[in-house]
Amino acid sequence: EVQLLESGGGLVQPGGSLRLSCAASGFTFNNYAMSWVRQAPGKGLEWVSAMSASGISTFYADSVKGRFTISRDNSKNTLYLQTNSLRAEDTAVYYCAKVRDLQSFDYWGQGTLVTVSS
Amino acid sequence: DIQMTQSPSTLSASVGDRVTITCRASQSISSWLAWYQQKPGKAPKLLIYKASSLESGVPSRFSGSGSGTEFTLTISSLQPDDFATYYCQQYDSYWTFGQGTKVEIK
Numbered sequence: 001e002v003q004l005l006e007s008g009g010g011l012v013q014p015g016g017s018l019r020l021s022c023a024a025s026g027f028t029f030n031n032y033a034m035s036w037v038r039q040a041p042g043k044g045l046e047w048v049s050a051m052s053a054s055g056i057s058t059f060y061a062d063s064v065k066g067r068f069t070i071s072r073d074n075s076k077n078t079l080y081l082q083t084n085s086l087r088a089e090d091t092a093v094y095y096c097a098k099v100r101d102l103q104s105f106d107y108w109g110q111g112t113l114v115t116v117s118s
Numbered sequence: 119d120i121q122m123t124q125s126p127s128t129l130s131a132s133v134g135d136r137v138t139i140t141c142r143a144s145q146s147i148s149s150w151l152a153w154y155q156q157k158p159g160k161a162p163k164l165l166i167y168k169a170s171s172l173e174s175g176v177p178s179r180f181s182g183s184g185s186g187t188e189f190t191l192t193i194s195s196l197q198p199d200d201f202a203t204y205y206c207q208q209y210d211s212y213w214t215f216g217q218g219t220k221v222e223i224k
Contacts, residue, residue, distance in 0.1 A: 035213070037162075045154075045162065045205055047213040059212055062119070095161055103209045104152035106173070108161035 002026040002107045004096050009112030016086050016116070022079040022096030022109055030054075030074040033099035036081050038092035039111075046092075049081060050099060064090075086116045120144050120208050124216035130224040137193040139219045141206035146186045150210040153182055153191045156218075157202045165204075166191065196221070 008020040022034070035050035049070040050059045058070050069082040079096050093113050097105035121144040131137050141151065149169035154162040164173045166182035169189055179194045193200055201223055206216040 037215075044218040045156075045207075045215040047207075047215060050213070061212075100167070103150065104164055104167040104207070105154075105162075105213075106164050106167075108163070110161055 002098065004098065004107060004109035006094065006096055006109045006112035009094065009114045011115045011117065012086055013118050014087060014116055017082070017084045018086070018114060020081040020083065020094055020096075020112055020114070022081075024077045024079065024096075024098070027098065027107075029072075029077040033102050034072060034079045035097045035099050035105060036070065036079075037095045037097055037105070037108075038090075038114075039095070040089070040092040043092075048094070050102075051079070052102070083114070086114070088116050090114060091116045120147060120211050120214050122206055122208055122214050122216040124204075124206055124219050126219060127217065128220045128222060130222050131196050132224045133196055133198060135196045135224075137196050137200075137221060139191045139204055139206075139221075141184075141189045141191070141216050143187045143189075143208055143210075147208045147210035149185045150208060151182075151184070151189050152207045152209065153180075154205045154207065155200075155202045156205065162205065193221075 003025045005023045036048040051070045067085045071080045093111040095111045096109045098107040100106045123142045151169045153166040156162040170182045203220045
């Protein structure tokens with residue numbers, strides 16, 4: 001059974017940083033691209049970032065480019081999102097998702113809440 | 119950037135109704151489109167990929183159609199478990215979601 005478990009969310013002040021983690025199990029992690037998607041309270045889904053299976057290719061939404069960094073450790077079956085220079089508008093539930101063939105997102109975690117507030 | 123626009127934003131329907139949600143892309147995305155269902159407090163669930171392919175385990179009352187810039191998700195006979203918010207997503211160039219369509223009880 002595929003499982004994705006996010007962690008690392010919390011309350012942070014504007015300008016602060018957090019590192020989110022996504023522990024994967026139930027599939028061959030190093031065969032699949034992975035992605036982060038966020039959802040602000042009461043709002044829709046926003047794609048944030050993705051990384052290829054090998055880790056060589058990374059992709060970012062314009063809204064986070066230069067502030068967020070995606071990475072993965074295939075030996076630990078874990079995906080990361082380093083979030084820096086956080087703003088109030090980054091407040092959201094952050095989901096990690098498994099990407100099938102660099103296309104649709106076939107499995108999702110339950111999300112971790114990031115709140116940016118003073 | 120490719121923009122995705124869904125309509126309507128909210129849809130009121132009854133159990134047994136046939137429901138159709140439309141998604142339009144700002145430029146052609148061929149058939150690189152997925153549909154997701156999300157219930158409150160839960161993660162999204164993949165329903166349809168490549169515009170019309172039904173994800174394994176998804177009931178056959180869900181179907182998708184379209185190509186290019188216009189796509190539809192149809193629920194042939196709405197069930198109580200189907201009241202949720204639905205999102206389209208393009209993956210022709212990076213990934214973009216539509217703003218969502220909430221299907222509520224009439």
